[in-house]
Amino acid sequence: MDLSLSDEQKQLQESAERFAREKYTFDNRRKIVATERGWLPENWAQFAELGWLGMAFSEEDGGYGGGPIETMIVMEQFGKGLVLEPFLPTVVLGGGMIARAGSADQKAALLAPMIEGKKQFAFAWLERQSRYNLADVSLKATKEGNGWSLSGHKGVVYNAASADEIIVLARTAGSAREPKGLTLFVVDAKAKGLSRRDYPTQDALRASELTFDKVSVGADAVLGKVDDAFPTVEEAVDRAIVALCAEATGCMDAINAATLEYIKTRKQFGVAIGKFQVLQHRMVDCFTNAQEARSMTLMASLKIDDKDPTVRAKAASGAKVQIGKSGKFCGQSAVQMHGGMGVTDEMAVSHYFKRLTMIDLMFGNQQHHLTRYSNLAMAA
Amino acid sequence: MDLAFTPDEQKFADEVRAFVRANLAADVREKVKNGKHLIRDDYMRWQQALGKKGWLVYTWPKKHGGPGFTPAQRYIFENICAEEYAPGIIPFGTKMVGPVIYTFGNEAQKEKYLPAIRESTVWWCQGYSEPGSGSDLASLRTKAEKDGDHYVVNGSKTWNTMGHWADWIFCLVRTDSKSKPQEGISFLLIDMKTPGITVKPIIMADGGHEVNEVFFDNVRVPVENLVGKENEGWTCAKFLLANERLGIAAVPQSKRGVEALKDIARVEQDNGRPLIENQSFAEKIADLEIQVTALEFTELRVLSQMAQGGQPGAEVSGLKIRGSEIQQRITELTMEAVGEYSAPYLPGLLWQGTNEAPVGPEYAHLAAPRYFNTRKTTIYGGSNEIQKGIISKMVLGL
Ligand SMILES: Cc1cc2nc3c(=O)[nH]c(=O)nc-3n(C[C@H](O)[C@H](O)[C@H](O)COP(=O)(O)OP(=O)(O)OC[C@H]3O[C@@H](n4cnc5c(N)ncnc54)[C@H](O)[C@@H]3O)c2cc1C
Ligand SMILES: Cc1cc2nc3c(=O)[nH]c(=O)nc-3n(C[C@H](O)[C@H](O)[C@H](O)COP(=O)(O)OP(=O)(O)OC[C@H]3O[C@@H](n4cnc5c(N)ncnc54)[C@H](O)[C@@H]3O)c2cc1C
Numbered sequence: 046m047d048l049s050l051s052d053e054q055k056q057l058q059e060s061a062e063r064f065a066r067e068k069y070t071f072d073n074r075r076k077i078v079a080t081e082r083g084w085l086p087e088n089w090a091q092f093a094e095l096g097w098l099g100m101a102f103s104e105e106d107g108g109y110g111g112g113p114i115e116t117m118i119v120m121e122q123f124g125k126g127l128v129l130e131p132f133l134p135t136v137v138l139g140g141g142m143i144a145r146a147g148s149a150d151q152k153a154a155l156l157a158p159m160i161e162g163k164k165q166f167a168f169a170w171l172e173r174q175s176r177y178n179l180a181d182v183s184l185k186a187t188k189e190g191n192g193w194s195l196s197g198h199k200g201v202v203y204n205a206a207s208a209d210e211i212i213v214l215a216r217t218a219g220s221a222r223e224p225k226g227l228t229l230f231v232v233d234a235k236a237k238g239l240s241r242r243d244y245p246t247q248d249a250l251r252a253s254e255l256t257f258d259k260v261s262v263g264a265d266a267v268l269g270k271v272d273d274a275f276p277t278v279e280e281a282v283d284r285a286i287v288a289l290c291a292e293a294t295g296c297m298d299a300i301n302a303a304t305l306e307y308i309k310t311r312k313q314f315g316v317a318i319g320k321f322q323v324l325q326h327r328m329v330d331c332f333t334n335a336q337e338a339r340s341m342t343l344m345a346s347l348k349i350d351d352k353d354p355t356v357r358a359k360a361a362s363g364a365k366v367q368i369g370k371s372g373k374f375c376g377q378s379a380v381q382m383h384g385g386m387g388v389t390d391e392m393a394v395s396h397y398f399k400r401l402t403m404i405d406l407m408f409g410n411q412q413h414h415l416t417r418y419s420n421l422a423m424a425a
Numbered sequence: 426m427d428l429a430f431t432p433d434e435q436k437f438a439d440e441v442r443a444f445v446r447a448n449l450a451a452d453v454r455e456k457v458k459n460g461k462h463l464i465r466d467d468y469m470r471w472q473q474a475l476g477k478k479g480w481l482v483y484t485w486p487k488k489h490g491g492p493g494f495t496p497a498q499r500y501i502f503e504n505i506c507a508e509e510y511a512p513g514i515i516p517f518g519t520k521m522v523g524p525v526i527y528t529f530g531n532e533a534q535k536e537k538y539l540p541a542i543r544e545s546t547v548w549w550c551q552g553y554s555e556p557g558s559g560s561d562l563a564s565l566r567t568k569a570e571k572d573g574d575h576y577v578v579n580g581s582k583t584w585n586t587m588g589h590w591a592d593w594i595f596c597l598v599r600t601d602s603k604s605k606p607q608e609g610i611s612f613l614l615i616d617m618k619t620p621g622i623t624v625k626p627i628i629m630a631d632g633g634h635e636v637n638e639v640f641f642d643n644v645r646v647p648v649e650n651l652v653g654k655e656n657e658g659w660t661c662a663k664f665l666l667a668n669e670r671l672g673i674a675a676v677p678q679s680k681r682g683v684e685a686l687k688d689i690a691r692v693e694q695d696n697g698r699p700l701i702e703n704q705s706f707a708e709k710i711a712d713l714e715i716q717v718t719a720l721e722f723t724e725l726r727v728l729s730q731m732a733q734g735g736q737p738g739a740e741v742s743g744l745k746i747r748g749s750e751i752q753q754r755i756t757e758l759t760m761e762a763v764g765e766y767s768a769p770y771l772p773g774l775l776w777q778g779t780n781e782a783p784v785g786p787e788y789a790h791l792a793a794p795r796y797f798n799t800r801k802t803t804i805y806g807g808s809n810e811i812q813k814g815i816i817s818k819m820v821l822g823l
Contacts, residue, residue, distance in 0.1 A: 073431065201769065201784075
């Protein structure tokens with residue numbers, strides 16, 4: 046056993062850290078938020094150049110042979126900088142599903158350009174009623190000649206406005222909430238019959254509501270096997286969860302560091318407020334929480350490749366529970382210890398707090414994953 | 426002891442309900458019901474209706490123009506207003522400066538200021554905190570120097586809630602910097618239109634504007650605007666803070682918040698069933714409801730003690746602590762109920778009341794901003810850490 050980073054991984058960490066530090070100062074980030082896309086193409090080009098878009102993919106797939114640890118390293122730094130580029134929807138989710146389920150043609154047409162920075166993706170699975178059940182999907186795809194016709198609605202689809210292709214989870218058979226009977230389709234973002242309502246999210250990302258009105262796609266749009274997408278989706282989402290956990294650990298480090306600095310410098314009653322024991326203890330609990338979050342993220346990153354889906358799922362859910370708990374504790378505590386300043390837009394803490402809050406809600410909150418973990422752990 | 430209302434109290438409850446239904450504008454009611462943000466005029470219309478009836482200053486004794494409600498009547502009034510979706514009464518005039526003026530002010534001040542507070546024709550705001558003086562309020566530095574029959578005020582206040590809507594501000598100012606911090610403070614009433622005052626917005630984490638910085642640059646204030654004696658303002662300040670903390674528990678609003686949460690959990694789906702049928706989630710709501718009940722009965726006990734005479738003591742700090750935590754928990758669970766549909770941020774709909782269609786159900790886009798914003802309740806009115814310090818010192822003798 047060895048839990049230390051290799052030299053290459055250390056270099057990756059350094060360059061990701063440098064990127065976040067230099068390109069995502071608080072003021073720069075504000076400017077990026079205000080751009081039309083909400084992220085910068087030049088940054089995306091830099092990701093491609095640095096090899097980050099391909100690092101987690103195998104060499105056969107045109108990648109550089111890394112894996113979840115590389116993803117973890119980069120996502121953590123993205124969390125520190127509150128980076129806005131759509132790495133999660135494009136690379137972790139989109140790229141991940143194509144690598145796992147795509148045909149050789151699809152990999153050539155989609156994955157290769159993605160690694161070069163020329164294609165972006167969005168993953169459309171959530172519907173109004175779905176909550177956190179990945180199989181609660183009613184958008185319908187029906188056979189139409191050789192191809193398919195898609196009709197229905199998808200909600201809170203991150204990066205849909207910038208994506209070249211939308212990967213859509215649709216029902217091709219079975220009843221509501223049945224895992225069997227789901228199929229993934231790769232749909233051109235400009236397809237006829239596909240309309241979008243774009244909006245910013247609480248944490249300054251971009252998402253959309255998508256309406257599919259008889260959107261026609263060819264037979265080659267199917268990603269993986271018809272009616273059998275669920276295992277692919279579940280695995281991809283577990284991977285996305287672990288990547289999100291890494292991002293959250295970065296957010297927690299940053300928010301804790303900012304709070305520590307603040308309570309050392311802010312004076313009331315003639316002393317730094319960090320001299321008050323209640324704040325000291327709360328700060329200690331923040332650090333302990335962040336440590337636990339980091340440990341669970343590392344555990345999950347190491348187990349996410351396990352061939353046993355139960356091991357993988359338990360690892361992802363366990364980490365997500367921890368991140369939900371620790372993220373909330375660190376976020377709420379940081380705001381509280383900043384006093385009035387903590388609830389203003391002016392301070393970075395409120396922005397980390399918002400991101401940590403939204404991370405908990407993505408792909409299942411703390412409660413959802415506690416239930417999932419408990420079902421998996423007690424069954425074994 | 427009897428928990429049930431007497432026939433008289435029941436009659437009073439019916440009267441309050443009929444009054445609210447007849448006098449609360451439908452558009453304002455709808456806004457409150459849907460959790461929308463109110464504008465100045467929305468508050469004013471409701472408060473002026475209450476003022477006409479003599480109920481706006483419902484906590485005031487009869488001799489100062491209040492209705493002289495019993496604790497039971499006060500409880501009934503607050504609860505029915507909340508149940509009927511009336512806006513919360515802005516406390517700065519009615520619960521803060523008004524009682525200070527009738528307790529410490531002279532006759533001329535009572536005559537000048539109290540009617541406008543009772544009728545809600547003047548909007549007040551609170552100028553206590555400063556950038557360097559939050560929890561340590563007594564360290565405040567905004568200076569007022571005598572110049573003939575005026576004070577000349579220089580300095581800055583911050584976190585001024587709704588200062589951008591205010592006609593008048595009540596301020597703690599330093600009139601003597603040589604003695605102990607608490608002994609050189611005075612309580613001054615200042616017209617916001619006086620030359621030299623600048624109001625600058627502070628944007629909150631949810632993107633909204635409710636607080637401000639207020640700058641004073643050689644602002645001339647007539648000496649007759651001093652309440653109480655010069656350098657004895659700290660007494661007024663402490664008296665006011667105790668009142669502030671009583672109102673802050675917001676029990677009726679929290680009861681309404683729990684009901685609204687249940688309504689959302691009945692609509693939201695979870696594996697094809699209403700979320701409220703999810704055992705884990707239902708238990709979280711139940712736990713919250715029990716917390717609200719404990720707070721409600723604690724407040725009732727305090728009110729009943731006050732009815733026997735006497736001002737609220739240090740124990741009201743406990744109400745503020747629990748009340749604020751409960752308000753936060755309601756927003757936390759509401760966001761949990763809404764789930765991923767909390768993510769869309771719609772500033773137009775949220776702040777400008779534009780016709781922008783909501784994403785998902787109407788309540789969804791409010792959930793996260795509310796949660797972020799409500800973190801303030803454990804910070805303002807004296808942070809919860811400060812309140813615990815007060816209880817440990819004043820009640821437990823530590
Ligand atoms: C089962 C057991 C085994 C032990 N074994 C050993 C041993 O092998 N060798 C040995 O030398 N000692 C041993 N101890 C003693 C142990 O180290 C002391 O009990 C401990 O240091 C606390 O001291 P105290 O009991 O005097 O409590 P106190 O010091 O009187 O503390 C009482 C309470 O006040 C709190 N408190 C004290 N100071 C502060 C502060 N500055 N800030 C905040 N809170 C504070 C404490 O946390 C505690 O809750 C043992 C104790 C126990 C219970
Ligand atoms: C939304 C909002 C509206 C407000 N409206 C008004 C208004 O209308 N008028 C007005 O005058 N003020 C208003 N305030 C100001 C409010 O009263 C102060 O924010 C509050 O007193 C805390 O002061 P601070 O923000 O300077 O925090 P600080 O005093 O700097 O406190 C920072 C942290 O240190 C902790 N701390 C400080 N001292 C101690 C101690 N001795 N022991 C333990 N912990 C300590 C605090 O609990 C807090 O967690 C408002 C504040 C907010 C957020």
